[in-house]
Amino acid sequence: MTFKPSRFEGGGMRYLRFHHWLGEMAWLARGLERVVFEEVRAHAGTDAGHIYGGFLGLLTAWCEQRAVPYEGVPVGMIKRFSTGKGNASKEAVIAAMRARGFAPADNNEADALALLLWAIDAQKDAQ
Numbered sequence: 411m412t413f414k415p416s417r418f419e420g421g422g423m424r425y426l427r428f429h430h431w432l433g434e435m436a437w438l439a440r441g442l443e444r445v446v447f448e449e450v451r452a453h454a455g456t457d458a459g460h461i462y463g464g465f466l467g468l469l470t471a472w473c474e475q476r477a478v479p480y481e482g483v484p485v486g487m488i489k490r491f492s493t494g495k496g497n498a499s500k501e502a503v504i505a506a507m508r509a510r511g512f513a514p515a516d517n518n519e520a521d522a523l524a525l526l527l528w529a530i531d532a533q534k535d536a537q
Contacts, residue, residue, distance in 0.1 A: 424461070425468050432472050442478050445469065446529040448521060449482030483528060491531070492524035 411431060415423040436442045447469065453459035466482075473480040486496035492506045500517035507520040510527070514520035 425464055428465060428468055429472065432469070436476075442476075444529070444533075445473055445478055445480040446525060447480070447482055448488065448525060449484050451484065483525060488521065488524050488528055491528045 413424040413427040413431070415421060450462055453462060470480060472478075489498040489503060490496040492498070493502045495502070498506075500520070503524055504514055504517055504520040507514050507523045510523075512520075512523050514523055
């Protein structure tokens with residue numbers, strides 16, 4: 411999913427799209443019990459950091475308003491869970507997800523799958 415504004419839109423459009431998408435996902439899933447997201451601590455640049463902060467603020471406020479628990483998971487933890495190494499390459503995460511029977515289109519899909527599997531595993535441990 412991309413939330414990037416078009417050439418003729420303001421920067422706030424990405425957040426409006428994200429807000430709409432969150433509502434759509436909650437509706438399609440008939441409600442959300444938990445939101446788990448990749449917690450990024452280092453950014454490619456100032457703009458990336460600002461954009462991430464905007465998404466994070468909107469996501470956490472959205473969850474708080476609806477009493478949906480949320481949790482950020484550090485990138486290294488996701489990589490360690492999926493590959494055994496916290497500093498694994500993007501290719502290694504893709505390979506790990508393929509080894510589990512998935513066919514991720516790119517590293518973003520592989521990361522999302524790894525995060526999902528981590529969240530399922532963490533929920534089992536909590537029960």
